[in-house]
Amino acid sequence: MLRVHFTSGDFARVRFAPRPSPVAELHAALMMMGAPHEELLFGRWRGRLLRALPRTAEPLADLVPGGTAPRFLDVLGETREEGLARVRAARPECVRSELERVYGAGRRPVPPWIRALHAGSPDAWRVWERAQRAAYETVLAPVWSRVQDLHRAEFARHALVVAEQGLGAALAALAPGFREGVWEWPGTALREVHLAGRGLVLLPTFHWRGGPLLQDLPDRPVVLAYPAGGALPLTGAGGAVGDAGAVGDGHEEALAGVLGRTRAALLRTLTEPRTTTELARCLGVSNATASAHAQALRAAGLLTTTRTGRSVRHAVTPLGALLTSSGS
Structure with missing residues (x-):
């Protein structure tokens, strides 16, 4: 453990x-x-x-x-x-x-x-x-x-x-084993790691299928690389090796799977600040629906909303821009 x-x-x-x-x-x-x-x-x-x-x-x-x-x-x-x-x-x-x-x-x-x-x-x-x-x-x-x-x-x-x-x-x-300041990963060899104020970086890896991999060096934050991939290995085609099926269909599908298609589309629409009415028009939904989705994304820190008189404008945050970016 x-x-x-x-x-x-x-x-x-x-x-x-x-x-x-x-x-x-x-x-x-x-x-x-x-x-x-x-x-x-x-x-x-x-x-x-x-x-x-x-x-x-x-x-x-x-x-x-x-x-x-x-x-x-x-x-x-x-x-x-x-x-x-x-x-x-x-x-x-x-x-x-x-x-x-x-x-x-x-x-x-x-x-x-x-x-x-x-x-x-x-x-x-x-x-x-x-x-x-x-x-x-x-x-x-x-x-x-x-x-x-x-x-x-x-x-x-x-x-x-x-x-x-x-x-x-x-x-x-x-x-799930987090209590009283100790986080336990079962199913691994016994090892005690004391952060001692260095902090922790959580890094998903999409190739390793075993237990967490630990980078514990003096005077550096501890890095815990955890397996986050699917059950099948990756191939350059965006699927899995062999005939067992694919693990996904790219960035747009992956983001939609997390946020939902409408919210993912809403974020991508915010290439510039837009009003609720403009968002609704772009997405093909009602103003109330666009407002509800914007409120959920705002609560998650993915967009901001500012009010000027009776008009509100929504803009993507740096975190939202990171998630919708397709850069290398």
Whole structure:
């Protein structure tokens, strides 16, 4: 069981990652490729990607000799370049100690390039970076737009729960065991994590199907990556591998599934401030219906309403703009 301990200050430092992290999502996908479970649904996906991976990506397997990755790879970053730069910025002593930990103090043979990485060789870092880029292009690039769509929908879902019911309800929706400042995730190995004022970042991952993945580094917010994908792996076509069916139809469908079609359409209509009458006309509904939907979106922090005399105008908030954006 994972037990996350909160201080009073940590509750003000809980946030949901507003965008997916390419490096973290890639690592989740690579871990799923090496996981033995759910072979019936994920076997074809694993086989296809393992056959497609170029030889330049093979060194990544050397970093997880026993199924455990070194912690200096645990980074966020809203772009691939930012994530790679954060890994490269890891303290040399951290890189050395983590490589020693995963290789078990000499219990496994150490590949030459790992020895060079342990020594801080720039050439070894270039080997790692080439491997990361090759793996990203094969595994993640074909489905990245789909990951972004799913992340927006997941972010919207939690934003609505927090706005309407509070943070406790949002945490309980992920794992119900939250009481007396301790959040418990059952079904995982026993681990005690003390936030100690660092705060918590919640990051959905759409490839990993196991328990939560924890990034717990000194002097940084703890990052908990939780499985949020469907039961089937992603493909670049926006569906699932094999013949088992699709997991969704893109950003518009994902957002409509969370907000409802009329409310999602209302948000997209607000490319500029509009009155209730204008919204009703655009949506093909009555003024009363448009007003009710606007009120619900306003309560969730997705739009604002200002009154001038007898007229009211609605405008999208930054959060609403984020959810309706189709940018990369």
